[in-house]
Amino acid sequence: MSEVKKIATRESYGNALVEVGKENPNVVVLDADLAAATKTGTFKKAFPERHIDCGIAECNMTGIAAGMATTGKIPFISSFAMFAAGRNFEQIRNSIGYPHLNVKIGATHAGISVGEDGATHQCNEDIALMRTIPGMVVICPSDDVEAKAAVKAAVEYEGPVYLRFGRLAVPVINDKPDYKFEIGKGVTLKEGKDLTIVATGLPVAECLAAAEMLAKDGIDAEVINIHTIKPLDEDLIVASAKKTGKVVTVEEHSVIGGLGGAVAECLSEKAPTRMLRIGMNDVFGESGTAVALLHKYGLDAEGIYNKIKAFV
Known part of the structure; x- marks a missing residue:
């Protein structure tokens, strides 16, 4: 029996950003000095002019993305879940959620599977935080296939979306011809x-x-x-x-x-x-x-x- 294919959903996120970037010139990606870890560096390599490294300043990154969204761009902001959702909660709530702007939050390294980084970086509260923001869609894909489909669905959806990705490679379970991803459908x-x-x-x-x-x-x-x-x-x-x-x-x-x-x-x-x-x-x-x-x-x-x- 062949070994089950395993891919980290953060890898899937980076690859999916390139795919949607090719299809939609309005997709832009902002990162908080973590492009190598969040895998948005893949997008940066393909579209350097559409990638902005905001430095270790997630809250400022959110404000920049909000402004870009008002001009018709589709910004993805990325950092570890602990920073993207935790440190950044007020800015997401007030600058993205309240005006219901078309910004996507790509949060990687969620949960305890972050591993050796320890408790400070293992965000086990982000889904709870994001669920409380009115109008926020919250997605947590199970594998590579689903993660890529979720990114594409987020681009097509008009409004704020929180996407949760992991660091650990996980089995690919949705590689079936009849697989269909739809926001809000289990x-x-x-x-x-x-x-x-x-x-x-x-x-x-x-x-x-x-x-x-x-x-x-x-x-x-x-x-x-x-x-x-x-x-x-x-x-x-x-x-x-x-x-x-x-x-x-x-x-x-x-x-x-x-x-x-x-x-x-x-x-x-x-x-x-x-x-x-x-x-x-x-x-x-x-x-x-x-x-x-x-x-x-x-x-x-x-x-x-x-x-x-x-x-x-």
């Missing part, structure tokens, strides 16, 4: 009857592996990939919850305010269901290899399997 990757697993980003592939492990124990899990946390595909989640009666959310993010929070809000109002939220449980990360950290915090297939088994 994807059922596996049908099941005993419980529903709703996942986003890096853990999606791990959830598919965990579902295989559960199947050996006679537990038939449905797996849903929610690449768009806002707007949330409530119809898909409610229908699955009513079918299985149990819902587990999995995310490389705090269980407070992220995917788990969004799903809990939805189900509490529309279909009260027994739930388990798997993610970072109100703790900071720590320095270590990405793989070791995902295992320690129960976000790999084994950890997800064990937690779901105990829940069931």
Whole structure:
């Protein structure tokens, strides 16, 4: 059996920017002295005149992008999620969100899989922050195929979009002829009857592996990939919850305010269901290899399997 292809979604982001840059001359990219890490350097190499290095000044970068958006440009601003969403929250809220400008935020190095950079750089709060901004679309792709599709969809969408990418190479799971990306629409990757697993980003592939492990124990899990946390595909989640009666959310993010929070809000109002939220449980990360950290915090297939088994 051939080895599964793995690509970091930050790599996909850089490659997708070049593709959309070729198609749309209004696409411009701004970076905060991290072009090599965020992979926007790929765009800079292809279109040097449409790339601006703003230095280590994310808040200023946001203001520049807002101004460019008012002239018809489609700016992508990029930095680590900790800085793009955290340090930059007020500027995104007031300069992009409030006037509902057509700016895209490409946040890389999200979650604990940043690894050795440690807790200060492992942003597990960004989805929660961005969800609270009125009119902000929040997308967290699961693999290379989805990340590229998300960037293209963001260009076509008129308004602010937050795109969350990772540092760690992850399996390519969406390389299928019938794959279709649509903002606000989840994807059922596996049908099941005993419980529903709703996942986003890096853990999606791990959830598919965990579902295989559960199947050996006679537990038939449905797996849903929610690449768009806002707007949330409530119809898909409610229908699955009513079918299985149990819902587990999995995310490389705090269980407070992220995917788990969004799903809990939805189900509490529309279909009260027994739930388990798997993610970072109100703790900071720590320095270590990405793989070791995902295992320690129960976000790999084994950890997800064990937690779901105990829940069931």
